[in-house]
Amino acid sequence: MILVLGAGGMLGKDVLRAFGSAATGLTRAQCDIADPTQMAQLGMGELGRPNWIINCAAYTKVDLAEQEKQAAYEANALGPSYLSSAAADLSARVIHISTDFVFDGEKTSPYVENDETNPMNEYGRTKLAGERNIASAIVLRTSWLFGAEGPCFPKTMIRVASSGKPLRVVADQIGCPTYTEDLAQTIVQAIDANLPDGIYHATGSEPMSWFDFAKRSVAAYGISEADISPIRTEDWPTPAARPKYSVLSNEKLQAAGIPQMPNLDSALQRFTDRLKQSEPSA
């Protein structure tokens, strides 16, 4: 049995969807990863013992984490250590999701797994602590997630552009957008391949700016006349600093036999199709 934690989140929902009846999900209300008592009881209830535990649960409010340091630390740093102990007791393998925000963005070529980490914000620091607190797991660092099941950047761009309002979007931060449906498939493939424990980078393959991602998203939705202009990071101040460059090399994952995710056109096509299907017809 495959157990998905954080099953109510954007990635968690797509992971559950990818596994179908092979997986069971627990939402935050059903299992709080920051609660050591609940975590110690994992696998003891009627659900049965999992062979794999996929941790999609995290405190993900990057800007708010600058204030809510304790809450972010409990979910992102302590949660993985409780998970690690629970999985060891159950002899279950773990897939844990981490982030490009463990890096400071000073590199100009894709980050590899053993590059030096240096998070620029509280969220990144708590996620890095989580990586270190997981004793043995497949840790997948991903970036710029978007999905049909959660609030995300391309949804916001499409909503604003659809209303005809102008958009000003940061053009000097570079990263790789990653579709949750495709990351979920990578997780399926990692389990099928019985991937060895370790840190792996798992992202979409196309580096771009938020500005370019906004243009690609609205075009994929079929909006041809969007008013989108590029701005600099300093023109859009945020409480949490973000890396200027956080492209992650996926070569280690590919060398282990896991294919590169489909390209962004394919991802955006499937994403916008799902959005349109979920919208009430006019």
Ligand SMILES: NC(=O)c1ccc[n+]([C@@H]2O[C@H](COP(=O)([O-])OP(=O)(O)OC[C@H]3O[C@@H](n4cnc5c(N)ncnc54)[C@H](OP(=O)(O)O)[C@@H]3O)[C@@H](O)[C@H]2O)c1
């Ligand atoms: N989104 C991105 O751009 C991005 C980029 C890189 C890496 N990641 C990583 O990808 C993973 C999935 O993120 P996502 O985008 O799917 O985020 P998400 O939509 O915010 O999902 C996270 C889920 O975790 C739940 N959660 C929070 N604290 C919890 C706790 N203590 N116990 C159990 N569940 C808890 C949340 O519930 P509530 O909503 O009720 O709090 C939410 O359902 C996370 O590890 C994140 O750090 C995300």
